[in-house]
Structure formats: structure tokens, C-alpha cells
Amino acid sequence: MSPSILRTVAELRERVRTWRCAGERVAVVPTMGALHEGHLSLVEAAKARAERVIVTLFVNPRQFNNASDLAAYPRTEADDAAKLAPLAVDVLFAPAVEEMYGSGFSTTVSVTGVSDGLCGAHRPGHFDGVATVVSKLLLQSEADIACFGEKDFQQLLVVRRLAADLNIPVEIVGCPTVREADNLALSSRNMRLTTAQRRIAPAIADVLLKSAAHLATGGDAASVLEAARNALQKAGFDRVEYFELRDAETLEPLQHADRPARLLAAAWLGETRLIDNVPVVPPNL
Ligand SMILES: Nc1ncnc2c1ncn2[C@@H]1O[C@H](COP(=O)(O)OP(=O)(O)OP(=O)(O)O)[C@@H](O)[C@H]1O
Numbered sequence: 001m002s003p004s005i006l007r008t009v010a011e012l013r014e015r016v017r018t019w020r021c022a023g024e025r026v027a028v029v030p031t032m033g034a035l036h037e038g039h040l041s042l043v044e045a046a047k048a049r050a051e052r053v054i055v056t057l058f059v060n061p062r063q064f065n066n067a068s069d070l071a072a073y074p075r076t077e078a079d080d081a082a083k084l085a086p087l088a089v090d091v092l093f094a095p096a097v098e099e100m101y102g103s104g105f106s107t108t109v110s111v112t113g114v115s116d117g118l119c120g121a122h123r124p125g126h127f128d129g130v131a132t133v134v135s136k137l138l139l140q141s142e143a144d145i146a147c148f149g150e151k152d153f154q155q156l157l158v159v160r161r162l163a164a165d166l167n168i169p170v171e172i173v174g175c176p177t178v179r180e181a182d183n184l185a186l187s188s189r190n191m192r193l194t195t196a197q198r199r200i201a202p203a204i205a206d207v208l209l210k211s212a213a214h215l216a217t218g219g220d221a222a223s224v225l226e227a228a229r230n231a232l233q234k235a236g237f238d239r240v241e242y243f244e245l246r247d248a249e250t251l252e253p254l255q256h257a258d259r260p261a262r263l264l265a266a267a268w269l270g271e272t273r274l275i276d277n278v279p280v281v282p283p284n285l
């Protein structure tokens with residue numbers, strides 16, 4: 001059955017109240033639409049944990065640091081609703097920009113620490129936009145559970161931090177990255193790749209995985225990371241924005257993978273920016 005499409009916070013709250021009265025748990029899956037199997041895996045994770053599932057669809061202007069990226073972002077609401085129908089999602093919450101940011105809107109949620117560096121350094125204002133909209137979506141939906149993908153690993157940690165710091169009573173669930181057969185992480189921005197760029201794109205996952213294996217067996221981060229950046233350029237990426245080893249919980253930069261770590265990368269193919277990350281698990285841990 002197709003989900004009910006709700007446009008206002010008042011309608012959403014009313015629906016959630018009826019579920020709560022029946023003692024049902026509620027899970028929310030925030031998205032910007034153009035749904036793919038990665039998003040659907042979050043919906044499955046939500047369904048496994050709650051009786052009721054809300055998917056949100058909101059292309060949040062405040063998290064785009066680049067006007068042409070916002071303009072080019074795909075908007076496919078009818079297709080998205082059709083993809084959710086077989087999964088028995090209860091509600092697709094798709095508010096207009098004016099519903100989310102009414103006149104006089106003046107509040108920003110800003111998370112320090114985990115949002116420094118990586119995407120935070122290269123997309124100024126991005127994580128303030130994400131933190132603000134996610135705080136709103138969590139408070140609007142009053143969800144018990146919220147599912148986010150590890151593909152956006154830094155975002156996942158920003159969301160965990162804000163939920164803890166603001167005492168929002170929600171469990172944040174991180175879900176593994178869903179990949180194509182050739183290892184490319186699914187992303188709505190992949191549809192912007194040309195055929196030639198699509199052939200190059202899986203190199204980001206391949207180089208991350210090979211580098212993670214070197215680091216896990218004691219490789220020195222500086223030389224592994226430099227070799228990785230060179231390998232991506234050689235594979236055909238136009239620009240490597242970052243390729244870094246970080247602590248898996250705090251995202252502090254690391255010189256050695258002497259604790260659970262994450263290897264994270266962002267690289268450009270023409271006008272398209274791809275991100276990906278993999279765990280680095282030292283063998284003695
Ligand atoms: N391949 C994937 N596997 C698992 N989760 C994913 C994947 N891609 C996106 N997600 C998650 O889906 C949620 C919504 O993400 P979003 O709508 O931005 O999709 P996207 O495909 O990442 O698009 P974008 O092109 O903006 O990166 C986020 O929690 C994100 O981490």
C-alpha cells in the first residue's frame with residue numbers, strides 16, 4: 001500500500017499521536033529522496049525495530065553549500081512513493097521549504113568536534129544545515145528510532161552527537177553501506193556520472209579497501225594515504241578532496257590504526273563529488 005503523504009508538522013504529529021496511544025513504536029528514516037536500495041535498506045532496518053515507519057523527503061536547502069548542486073538535485077516524489085509502497089511504509093513526510101523554515105526562522109544547531117575536517121572542511125555550513133534539519137525532523141516525528149547510513153559516516157556521528165547533547169529521546173541506528181556489484185556505494189549523485197566516469201567510480205571503494213588492509217596490518221598512515229591519493233588520480237579521478245584515517249568514534253586524525261578507525265575519502269569526477277568510507281580494524285582488537 002502506498003504511504004500517506006503528509007505535508008505539515010501538525011498532520012504528522014496527529015498521526016504519530018494515534019500510534020503512540022496504541023502503544024506502537026515509531027521509526028523515522030530521513031532522506032532527500034531519489035530513493036535507491038541504500039535508502040530501502042534503512043527502511044528495512046526501521047521496520048525491524050518499530051511497528052510504524054515514517055520516511056521523510058526534504059531536499060534541505062540549508063545543507064547545500066553550492067547552488068548548482070541544489071538546483072541539480074533530483075526530485076522524484078511520485079517514484080519515491082511507489083518504491084516505498086511494497087515496503088508498507090506508513091507515512092512519507094514531504095514538507096515544503098516554507099513549512100520547515102517559516103518566516104523569521106532564526107535557529108541553527110551547530111555540532112563542533114566531529115563536524116570539523118573531512119566534509120565539514122570542504123562544504124562550509126553543510127553540517128549546520130544537516131544538524132538543524134535533523135534536529136527538527138527528530139522533534140517533529142517524536143520517533144523512538146532513527147536510521148542513517150554509514151555511507152555518510154561523518155553525518156552519522158554528527159547526528160549521534162546532537163541527539164545525545166540535546167537529550168532527544170531517540171535511538172540512532174547506523175546502517176551498513178549498500179554497494180553496486182562493482183563496489184560503488186549507491187548514491188543519488190551517481191546518476192550524474194557519464195558512462196566513462198561510471199567506469200572509474202568504483203576505484204574509490206577499491207582503493208579504500210586496499211588501503212584499509214595495509215593500515216590494519218601496521219602500515220604507516222602517511223605513506224598509505226599518499227599512495228591512495230595517487231592511485232585515485234591514476235584511476236581517472238579529477239581531484240581527490242580528502243583521503244584520511246580517523247578514529248572511528250571521535251573522528252580525530254590518526255597516524256596509525258592502533259584502535260578502531262575509519263578511512264574516509266571524497267573525490268571528484270568532473271562536476272560530481274563522490275564520498276565513501278570503510279572500517280579499519282587492527283587484527284589485535
Ligand atoms: N549506499 C547507501 N547505503 C546505505 N545508506 C545510504 C546509502 N546512500 C545513502 N544512504 C543513506 O540514506 C540517507 C539519506 O541519504 P540521501 O538522501 O542524501 O541519499 P544519497 O544517495 O546519499 O544522496 P547524495 O547524493 O545526497 O549523497 C542517509 O542516512 C544516507 O547515509
Ligand SMILES: CC(C)(CO)[C@@H](O)C(=O)[O-]
Pocket residue numbers: 030031032058060063130133134152155
Ligand atoms: C540526513 C538528511 C536527510 C538531512 O537532510 C541528509 O543529509 C541525507 O539525505 O543524508
Ligand code: BAL
Pocket residue numbers: 063064152155
Ligand atoms: N547524503 C548527504 C546529504 C548531502 O550530500 O547533502
